[in-house]
Amino acid sequence: MSRILCVDDEDEVRNALRRRLERDGHAVTTAESAADGVKVVQDTDPSFDIVITDMSMEDGESGLTMLKAAVERDVFTEVIVLTAYGNVKNAVECMKRGAFDYVEKNIPDVDVFELLMLKVDRALQQRRSTMRTLERLAHVAHPP
Secondary structure (H helix, E strand, C coil): CCEEEEECCCHHHHHHHHHHHHHCCCEEEEECCHHHHHHHHHHCCCCCCEEEEECCCCCCCHHHHHHHHHHHHCCCCEEEEEECCCCHHHHHHHHHCCCCEEEECCCCCCCHHHHHHHHHHHHHHHHHHHHHHHHHHHHHHCCC
16 A cells, blocks of 8 residues: 655645545545645655645745655655646756656646546556665665
């Protein structure tokens, strides 16, 4: 079972994400602000597999704050940034800083929750692949 943190200041979005992810079998923790999300990231052990965060909560940099906290806690945590106000500059900045993906909430004629579930599946595949590689490297460096 994967562990996912959803951070969004909109109750409706946060709860819809939680319900959808739990229906798919994920263990979901939520936070309603970047400040709360950072605290949860720092206090949770083991770290989350995925963090899904809104870009703009307390300010326009909240998503970057969450991204930084998640990556500092565990460089292999995959972060998906959501935004209602997408722009290329924000997307590029998030990807430069290590985000797995950047998703706009309001894409015409697209079920964003279904799109997000596809992104979550891909992020989990990436994390599993990375962790398997690390285990193999550790085994080669320190054989039993």
